[in-house]
Amino acid sequence: MNQLRDPVTDTDLDAYVDDQLDMARRIEVEAFLSARPEAAARVMSDLRMRDELRVALAGSKGMARPATADAARRLERGLARGRVLGALQRAAAVAVFVAAGWLANGLIGPISVTEVVASTHPPAYVEDAVRAHRTTLVREAMSSQPEAPGYNADEVRAATAIIMPSLPADWTVRDVQIYPSQFGPSVEMAVETKEMGLVSLFAIRPGTFDVVKPTVVPSGDVSSAYFQIGEVAYAVVARSDIQGIDLTAEALAKTLY
Template identity: 55%
Template sequence: MTSNDPILESDLNAYVDDQLAVGRRIEVEAYLSERPEIAAQIMKDLRVRDELRLALADHRAVTRQATRDAARLLERSLAHRRIFSVFRRAAAIALFVAAGWTAHAVLGPFGATEVIASTPPPAFVEEAVRAHKTTLIRDAMSSQPEAAVFDPAEIRSATAIVLPDLPKGWAVVDTQVFPSAYGPSVELVLEPKKDERLSLFAVRPGSFGVQHVLLFHADNARAAYWQIGDVAYALVSESRKADDLAETARDLSRTLY
């Protein structure tokens, strides 16, 4: 059940901090779905928040100076609309950083790494990996012709899915529409360079969200996935390194704004 209470700055702060009840979170997401500029700012806040969490979880990927830089980035990101909240969150971050480094010095390295996800990925990520493996099978079958004709406007009209702009020089090898739990999904088989294959999977997962790029490892495949509004995306590869794949996915996501 939803309420008629207006969405306040405190609600947006609590949304970023994962402090909202499910019902109120849905109301905030509905509010953001109608205000893309505010949604984009919230997505930036979520990215910086999670970068800080990752920095504290993986001591090998960050130094004290890098953590302080990330905290200053968070402060600048939030200052224009929630001054008081910045000081409150900055104080909490400072205490958390101090406690984390003290524990690291006393107890040794933390066990969590980027490879071991704390929560399972959304269902669409596993669909993306399955679609990628299916295209590899199709690619090896001469009886399954590829559909290299790529018309993003036609795809958008038929599926309501907006696809990112591809980098110059990338070729579309195959275009397929797959069924999913929430309607049609789209997969592009891409060739960034000769003999390299990437799969770009896009689907409307049934909920609004702003999620920066995260990584998922499944068997020999890696997926970099994200969500902007009501469309989610996954870039899947069996050859690219995790950092390279994530950076490529971030480049693609930026073209959607």
């Protein structure tokens, strides 16, 4: 059996009944019907009704009663209108899907990869900063772990080659710890603030030279923002809203220029 040019649709079947197909397409439709008894029975029923209508209309000039001929015309118009309505319904369904797509596009924006999903993962030192912050919270609850509030920026710079940002006047240093890292020592400073409570300021030399503007990273129950100036990278971590972390990171970064 020859393969069909195009799939046979209900529109093709209606056109077949109405003698609107060319010979090649009629043959394809008949091949389609020969393998589908139910569709063939429906088409045969439509053909019989068409022929009966034609007989009734042909006889309306002589032997058929006017009421019979008028009923035949109304029935033929009804059948034709039903086929047109079927086509319109299919077109309307397509239009509904298209309209729904445009509506969704207008309400939630273009369907595409968002900046958050498409953005690169934060540097590994951000995870170190969050881990150091959680460790500080553990130390806070342990009376056997004394805090080291004595903070000397020059001493930290001499020992680690890390320049720490200048802190706001209303911030109180609670603890300063030096942690090891794969690139050398890192600094984790716990600071008490009025707006955000306990904040961790983490600094590390990540082994690369770069300039990165403050970038916010949600981390579950805490938020963090990281930035880098030259060979030193910084991260601010706190249980605060993203906007508060962002503004704090920007303020700290400005003190290093």
